[in-house]
Amino acid sequence: MMDGIRTLLDGRGLVESPRWHGGRLYFSDWTAGEVLALDPADGRVEVVARVASLPLCTDRHPDQGLLIVSSAEGLLLRREPDGSLATYADLGRPGWNDIVVDDRGNTYLNRAGFDPMAGEAFAPGSVSLVTPDGSVREVADDIAFPNGMAVTPDGSTLIVADSYRHALLAFDIGPDGALSGRRVWADLGEGTPDGICCDAADAVWYADVPGRCCVRVAEGGAVLDRVDLDRGGFACVLGGQDRRTLFVVAAVWRGMTESALVEPGSGRVLAVRVEVPGAGRP
Incomplete structure (x- = not known):
């Protein structure tokens, strides 16, 4: 357990998808439909995009372009230098959730197989790949509820949080971006992983909404560190100049069937120093 959470x-509202780039923390406020950039040094916040979508997740392409998932439209958007949004890929259908891009420009997106907010019956979800040429294909299925994703520091493995199965899954990334070698990377017991990130010691941090915490685990599931929160942890990322600051986005969760998924105004961006720096993507 760690102290010193700032x-x-x-x-804010339902805050998600933290990403570190260029000295600022980028994150989304799903409630407001905004992608924001926060300067931790002075607290200044800039709205960098507005997209009416829930979920609303982002990641950065190696060419420095910000990619934004417009889940409602079934589109992957790119923020242009002038601030406008252009279509990067047509995903063919709505309902997309998290995104991570590897160093070769392969973009992985996942989606649930049902809409819990609409009361639909359960169906397992999947992961799809958008290659640099813009083509889209499914590369993994039968993930009960896919959530956060990360690429390991050596670029060889995609880790996917399966919230409903309380596990982190791993897939080998092939030369063409295809996934194989599916396995349980960590059994989390009662842990419910949402957003995740990797560190330089090959461990993974996961944020947990019902557990109100962020937990660092080794492959296999051994708990290495834990940060307790007073509200649900939706996602986390290691950033800062030395990548030793764990940024956590958190809010008071109300539930999938509530008109407001989180308590209005309860969304926070938190920071805590850790020993092992971040590595891999995001």
Whole structure:
């Protein structure tokens, strides 16, 4: 367990998808339909995009372009230098959730097989790949509820959080971006992983909404560190100049069937220093 959690920003809605780039923390406020950039040094916040979508997740392509998942439209958007949004890929259908891009420009996106907010019956979800030429294909299926994703530091493995099965799954990344060698990377017991990130010691941090915490685990599931929160942890990323700051986005969760998924104004961006720096993507 760690101490010294700092609140960098308060008063937001359902905050998600933290990404570190260029000295700022990028994250999404799903409630407001905004992608924001926060400067931890002075607390200034800039709205960099507005997209009416829930979920609303982002990652950065190796060419420095910000990719934004417009789940409702079934589109993957790219933020242009002038701030406008252009279609990077047509995903063919709505309902997309998290995104991670590897160093070769392969973009992985996942989606649930049902809409829990609409009361649909359960169906397992999947992961799809958008290659640099813009083509889209499914590369993994039968993931009960796919959530956060990360690429290991050596670029060889995609790790996917399966919230409903309380596990982190791993897939080998092939030369063409295809996934194989599916396995359980970590059994989390009662842990419910949402957003995740890797560190330089080949461990994974996962944020947990019902557990109100962030947990660092080794392959196999051994718990190495834990940060307790006073509200649900939706996602985390290691950033800062030395990548030793764990940024956590958190809010008070109400539930999938509530009109407001989180308590209004309860969304926060938190920061805590850790020993092992981040590595891999995001």
